[in-house]
Amino acid sequence: xxxxxxxxxxxxxxxxxxxxxxxxxxxxxxxxxxxxxxxxxxxxxxxxxxxxxxxxxxxxxxxxxxxxxxxxxxxxxxxxxxxxxxxxxxxxxxxxxxxxxxxxxxxxxxxxxxxxxxxxxxxxxxxxxxxxxxxxxxxxxxxxxxxxxxxxxxxxxxxxxxxxxxxxxxxxxxxxxxxxxxxxxxxxxxxxxxxxxxxxxxxxxxxxxxxxxxxxxxxxxxxxxxxxxxxxxxxxxxxxxxxxxxxxxxxxxxxxxxxxxxxxxxxxxxxxxxxxxxxxx
Amino acid sequence: xxxxxxxxxxxxxxxxxxxxxxxxxxxxxxxxxxxxxxxxxxxxxxxxxxxxxxxxxxxxxxxxxxxxxxxxxxxxxxxxxxxxxxxxxxxxxxxxxxxxxxxxxxxxxxxxxxxxxxxxxxxxxxxxxxxxxxxxxxxxxxxxxxxxxxxxxxxxxxxxxxxxxxxxxxxxxxxxxxxxxxxxxxxxxxxxxxxxxxxxxxxxxxxxxxxxxxxxxxxxxxxxxxxxxxxxxxxxxxxxxxxxxxxxxxxxxxxxxxxxxxxxxxxxxxxxxxxxxxxxxxxxxxxxxxxxxx
Numbered sequence: 232x233x234x235x236x237x238x239x240x241x242x243x244x245x246x247x248x249x250x251x252x253x254x255x256x257x258x259x260x261x262x263x264x265x266x267x268x269x270x271x272x273x274x275x276x277x278x279x280x281x282x283x284x285x286x287x288x289x290x291x292x293x294x295x296x297x298x299x300x301x302x303x304x305x306x307x308x309x310x311x312x313x314x315x316x317x318x319x320x321x322x323x324x325x326x327x328x329x330x331x332x333x334x335x336x337x338x339x340x341x342x343x344x345x346x347x348x349x350x351x352x353x354x355x356x357x358x359x360x361x362x363x364x365x366x367x368x369x370x371x372x373x374x375x376x377x378x379x380x381x382x383x384x385x386x387x388x389x390x391x392x393x394x395x396x397x398x399x400x401x402x403x404x405x406x407x408x409x410x411x412x413x414x415x416x417x418x419x420x421x422x423x424x425x426x427x428x429x430x431x432x433x434x435x436x437x438x439x440x441x442x443x444x445x446x447x448x449x450x451x452x453x454x455x456x457x458x459x460x461x462x463x464x465x466x467x468x469x470x471x472x473x474x475x476x477x478x479x480x481x482x483x484x485x486x487x488x489x490x491x492x493x494x495x496x497x498x499x500x501x502x503x504x505x506x507x508x509x510x511x512x
Numbered sequence: 513x514x515x516x517x518x519x520x521x522x523x524x525x526x527x528x529x530x531x532x533x534x535x536x537x538x539x540x541x542x543x544x545x546x547x548x549x550x551x552x553x554x555x556x557x558x559x560x561x562x563x564x565x566x567x568x569x570x571x572x573x574x575x576x577x578x579x580x581x582x583x584x585x586x587x588x589x590x591x592x593x594x595x596x597x598x599x600x601x602x603x604x605x606x607x608x609x610x611x612x613x614x615x616x617x618x619x620x621x622x623x624x625x626x627x628x629x630x631x632x633x634x635x636x637x638x639x640x641x642x643x644x645x646x647x648x649x650x651x652x653x654x655x656x657x658x659x660x661x662x663x664x665x666x667x668x669x670x671x672x673x674x675x676x677x678x679x680x681x682x683x684x685x686x687x688x689x690x691x692x693x694x695x696x697x698x699x700x701x702x703x704x705x706x707x708x709x710x711x712x713x714x715x716x717x718x719x720x721x722x723x724x725x726x727x728x729x730x731x732x733x734x735x736x737x738x739x740x741x742x743x744x745x746x747x748x749x750x751x752x753x754x755x756x757x758x759x760x761x762x763x764x765x766x767x768x769x770x771x772x773x774x775x776x777x778x779x780x781x782x783x784x785x786x787x788x789x790x791x792x793x794x795x796x797x798x799x800x801x802x803x804x805x806x
Binding site: 359361 | 522523524528531532534535536538539541542543544545546547549550553591592595596598599600602603604605606607611613614615616617618620621622623624625628629630631632633635637638639660663664667683686687690691696699700718721724725726727728731732744745746748749752757760761764767768770771772774775776778779
């Protein structure tokens with residue numbers, strides 16, 4: 232296997248345990264991740280190309296892509312701005328309770344998604360704390376695609392903040408000083424000097440939040456209302472197919488989603504590579 | 513931090529206050545309010561109803577199963593994370609970047625698909641299904657399936673925290689220990705581990721939070737049998753769908769508490785790690801730093 236190649240191409244070192252640790256790593260990775268994932272791709276071939284294509288382009292499935300993509304994109308855009316604002320405020324300004332709030336930003340990572348889901352539903356339902364003010368204005372949030380977006384904003388926020396924060400922290404003040412001394416206004420300095428340096432981190436956070444939103448399930452299904460064609464997300468369709476014992480159909484949609492996720496993963500890796508390159512230059 | 517910025521490098525006071533207010537309003541609306549909602553809804557029926565929902569047998573069974581799944585998944589991924597970090601951070605070999613990407617793969621997969629892949633492996637319709645049912649082994653819709661799905665979704669946590677920390681540490685100290693006659697194990701326990709313990713703990717905390725809170729993946733493989741294959745998050749869903757809101761939010765409040773404990777532990781570890789790094793900088797003089805970057 233590739234292990235043999237890895238050994239012969241390994242740079243010699245006095246540090247022991249390479250064979251043992253790499254062997255265990257590859258075995259465990261294969262058993263838990265690679266074999267089950269490959270089995271899923273293999274299973275989808277049972278349908279044949281036509282069956283696969285028919286399943287993944289079924290109108291209800293296509294509608295679910297539209298819901299999943301639209302809400303994830305919108306939520307990621309909101310998080311792009313909100314995340315930059317929060318990161319900016321946390322890095323640049325001083326105010327009471329800052330450390331507590333900094334820690335709280337990770338809440339969406341730590342809070343189980345089902346809990347977030349029912350809490351947001353309770354808040355944005357017609358009689359909820361927030362919903363009661365929005366509904367008279369004609370804005371229905373819970374049980375609509377807007378609700379899905381709200382849940383995905385919650386889930387995606389830390390990705391942008393935590394991507395931008397370290398870069399903002401290490402931004403050299405000399406650059407801003409130089410821009411200011413050359414007569415640039417604060418806004419111009421931000422737009423022309425700081426924003427370009429923050430761009431890779433911002434885009435990485437955006438892509439991470441978007442990718443997470445596409446696959447998200449727990450926080451969304453409670454607030455979505457799950458109406459076919461309107462507010463049904465793609466992951467839920469996989470579950471629906473499974474409950475109808477349509478394993479081949481569930482697998483086909485899963486494979487379509489996996490392919491999209493892998494492309495996004497590649498894109499994120501490229502962004503991070505670009506960001507590192509810029510950083511070291 | 514802020515104090516070191518000269519006036520030309522910061523915004524007008526009114527703008528600063530506006531930005532802070534905007535950020536805080538956003539965070540209050542999206543982070544604090546959901547937390548407050550969980551607690552209020554849980555206590556809507558008074559302390560008695562709250563307590564009743566938590567000590568009810570099905571809830572206790574769910575707590576037990578959640579703890580069991582985490583108690584298996586976290587140590588497994590801890591051992592894996594240490595092995596992977598040792599191989600990747602302490603050695604140079606071809607395909608290293610690919611391996612690192614593959615380790616992160618579970619994060620790119622929707623939780624629902626993380627459950628599905630095990631149904632396709634071990635379910636009745638799956639690759640190993642017929643053989644398993646012949647031998648009367650149940651994996652999917654039983655506890656082993658829940659553990660497997662939990663292991664999958666928490667797979668990268670320890671490894672991805674540990675790899676950069678170990679890489680930053682360099683190999684100098686290990687090489688010195690080995691030259692002085694220490695065995696590989698001694699080097700790991702006495703040199704490497706003390707250096708990376710905070711990074712390791714950080715990974716374990718995040719891994720545990722996800723293991724106890726996972727919903728989508730576990731939901732697909734669980735089969736939702738009350739008292740048997742229900743974890744805490746699944747128990748919350750069942751109660752909620754039965755319109756038993758007080759019990760649902762009471763159970764959810766336990767998970768919210770877990771999240772708060774996680775955040776506190778995480779902040780503590782970050783603080784200690786920063787102290788550790790500062791102390792290390794004080795001890796090591798210029799040549800040693802230059803050596804570790806070479």
